[in-house]
Amino acid sequence: MRVFLCEKPSQARDIAKVLGAGQKSDGCLQGNGTVVTWGFGHLLEQAPPESYDPALKRWALETLPILPQSWKLEIKKDGRKQFGVIRKLLREATEVVVATDADREGETIAREILDYCGYRGQVTRLWLSALDDASIRKALADIRPGDSTYPLYLAGLGRSRADWLVGMNLTRAYTVIARQQGHDGVLSVGRVQTPTLRLVVDRDREIANFVPKPFWEVVGLFQAQGGVFKAKWKPRDESLLDEAGRCISETAARALVQRASGGQGRITQIETARKKEAPPLAMDLATLQQEGSRRFGYGAQQVLDIAQTLYETHKATTYPRTDCRYLPVSMLDEAEVVVTALLQSDPELASLRDRLDLTRKSRIWNDSKITAHHGIIPTTSRCDLSRMSEPDRNLYDLIRRHYLAQFLPPHEYDQTDVVVKLEGQDFVANGRQVRVDGWRELFSNGKDCDEGDAGGNKEDDGAQALPVLAQGEVCGVSSLDVLTKQTTPPKPFTEGTLIAAMKNVARFEQDEKLKALLRETAGIGTEATRAGIIDTLLKRGFLQRKGRALVSTPTGQQLIGALPTLLTAPGMTALWEQSLDEIAERRLSLEEFMDRQAILIGKLVQHAAGVPMTLPQQPTQKCPECGSPMRKRKGEKGPFWGCTRYPDCKGIVNIVQRRGRQKGSGTRGK
Missing domain, CATH: 2.70.20.10 (Topoisomerase I, domain 3)
Incomplete structure (x- = not known):
């Protein structure tokens, strides 16, 4: 039995329709000897530290660094039912066609399921650039060997594990140290989010300290x-x-x-x-996000969501999570079909048709510039503009203009x-x-x-x-x-200009050797993750919006001030991404990459434990038992002050909420 494993239900429905697999079953579609099933993005996630050792549930410096020798994944709670469907299908499969998004994360989503389930059968790869029927048929006629994209999975594992090591170890280290000073809350540290925050903090400081001349x-x-x-x-x-x-x-x-x-x-x-x-090149995701922010005030995540809708729902544009702005020369032959579809979709373009030279070969047609994907362009299928929202139409119009521009004179x-x-x-x-x-x-x-x-x-x-x-x-x-x-100060970041800064991080690096290396990398994060990184910083209260501007909060500024440069320097994270690219290109092994990470994490934890942090003072109490700072905690009977030396000291001060007064002190077990 041949099983197509997709990333999401909508993708599965599009592929199943072309395959003629229209029979609905529990968690899959069947027909013509083929089954199409799906996940909901990642159905698996990295296991927490306590799954390796129950003692690690408690946050303490002496338990760090946490360096798993054999990595564990867990099934997400909301994905258990669908995972069960996939596991059952894999037991009967003779071939699995990986049909997830054609990028590093898409490869990882599928391959981690195959590995977790112990699947050992044949694996092939459906590499899709668009989800319209014509593009799916074209990809089905050219299914790739599974080995050709397997290194993308190894790079995805490297990304996931490196993120886990930084997040789990350094968030715990700096949060524990902060709590010892009576600072409440979690100080979240991330391999990508922290250097991104540093870009904004540095810009805000530059603006605050600017003296006009x-x-x-x-x-x-x-x-x-x-x-x-x-x-x-x-x-x-x-x-x-x-x-x-x-x-x-x-x-x-x-x-x-x-x-x-x-x-x-x-x-x-x-x-x-x-x-x-x-003419301008085709859009990649970063450029679309920059233009969406500059022209319409759209957030980076909003642009990504719109781009996904144009790709998945309307079938109007090609794969959006691309870092390439060029097109393969072979696609010039499809220009007539694409332009015809555009004219059928929008008759207002008819007056333009006679001025287009569809044989014109602009600089966009360049095979040597193509990465995993080409630039975002309209598909060969007609779309229904009346079904699009205004933001959908705005971005679709940008994408089609950049395509049509190739066929007009300079x-x-x-x-x-x-x-x-x-x-x-x-x-x-x-x-x-x-x-x-x-x-x-x-x-x-x-x-x-x-x-x-x-x-x-x-x-x-x-x-x-x-x-x-x-x-x-x-x-x-x-x-x-x-x-x-x-003279005027630099402008605050917007989501669009921050995306640009993340992608072109070399210009923020002072070290000339590192700057030269960074010019060869894709910067901080990837096309698929940058919007999510900004969104995370906003949700965690490290950034906030002021109109279209993004500015750092006092908490974000204090966190960057407390962390070592190695953790906050954008250049270091960009080099991380460069190593992941090397894994994907078979020039670096996953094992070598993880060995480097283990050494680095050990040094960073050691540095954290030995360097005092300067954090803002918060209202606190002194422990009645040992005199140490206390921090506010929540218990079954309400909030209380607990000693930061717990469990070595179990001193507490109860908080009476009725009149906002504090009453009594003493010790209690926990």
């Missing part, structure tokens, strides 16, 4: 024969400039204005060059750079004249496409429509003004 600009209005244009002073004396090239001498600026007002300048340099902007403009010499000083101006709209006709203005993507070019802030100018032309000074300005 003045600088001055001299802007002139020049009268040429063809018309008026604006030019800005560009000092050549470096003693007048800061590191960003801004004039920091008000005296020099005002002296120039006094000296040159009413004078005449001469154009000493004029250069015009035709420039072309290639955007072309003439860039003119001018230098005017006035009183021995250079004044510069630049202008832009659009010659071919090209792909930009799909976007209302340059800022509607993702920032900095249009062939690496950005609009120049000082660009203007210049009049006709000539080399050597004399231009009178109509006005000359000094503008007083101030």
Whole structure:
């Protein structure tokens, strides 16, 4: 019996429909000698420390580090019934087709079930890029050997186990140490979440400590024969400039204005060059999250949920959890089918069809840039826009515009750079004249496409429509003004810009060797996990939203201040991800990776035990038995103060809630 193992029920229904397995059974679909079953994401989870040793249920420094020699998984309580269905099917299966999401976590979800159940039969892999019927049929015709994707499972195990080691050991270590100081609550530490929190804390501190500095600009209005244009002073004396090239001498600026007002300048340099902007690449998940945040104020998790809906429910777009923005060359042959489906879905696009050149091969078609998945694009199937919510349509529109842009000409403009010499000083101006709209006709203005993507070019802030100018032309000074300005602090993170920072973490690293290494990694977390990491930090009270901004809370700031750099440095976590990629690429063994983690965790626990923490003081009591700090706890009869040295000392102070008074003290067993 051939069993298809899917990640979720909706995925199973789509695959079963194409396979003709329409007979419903308990936890599966059957037909034509095939069974399609499913999980609900992970049906298994890492076992807690007490499953290895009951004594580990108690949090204590002397029990750390906890380093399992033989790892255990447990069936999630809400997944036991479905797990039983899968286990029974595996006993009868002659072949299992792994049909979970085509990524590291998808591979892990399926393989951990097979291992837990002791399945030893044939395993193959259905690698899906979209869930429309045509994509499923295409993937079914090209089922891969199971061995080809097995390393993704090993990388998934490495990720899961490394997260467990950090979370269990270091959360316990720092929470116990904090409680010894009378600090209540759990100090959660995570391999990925803690460095992400550090990014926000550092940004908030930079903003809080920012001291604005003045600088001055001299802007002139020049009268040429063809018309008026604006030019800005560009000092050549470096003693007048800061590191960003801004004039920091008000005296020099005002002296120039006094000296040159009413004078005449001469154009000493004029250069015009035709420039072309290639269309923006297809969306990957991170870019979609950034644009969703910037344009619509959507949260990272919200964008991921919408992208999943477009993929799973509407069958309108391809697999969303991708880190790639390119497309394989072979998919250029499908352009006609994709565009036809887009036109059938939205007749308003009909006017665009005659201007599309579906043979145009833009930079997006590049096999060497393809990773596990290609960029997010529309599918070859027609979709029903009326069934989409407004957020669905907003993101779908972004995705389809970025696809259609590939078949329009490059955007072309003439860039003119001018230098005017006035009183021995250079004044510069630049202008832009659009010659071919090209792909930009799909976007209302340059800022509607993702920032900095249009062939690496950005609009120049000082660009203007210049009049006709000539080399050597004399231009009178109509006005000359000094503008007083101030430097501004960096902007707080939004969910979109934090996603970008997590992905491009190299720019936050000071060590040049580490920075070079980080440029080769995918940054902190993965496309599939970054939104969840931000959501976790929000739920745990380490971050909070202020409008569209994300800011750290006092608790988050205090936690980062208490932890060693090794735990908070974004660069270290990015290197972790690099090692997981090496496992997936068969360049590093899981055993070697875990040996490294065990050594590192031991050192971190040792460091935690030996370094005092500075935490905010909370209302507390002194133990009536030993004088140690106490912390508030909950018992069967209500809250009470308990000694932080418990169980060595069992001193308590009862809390009477009726009038908010404390009454009595003594000891009691527990």
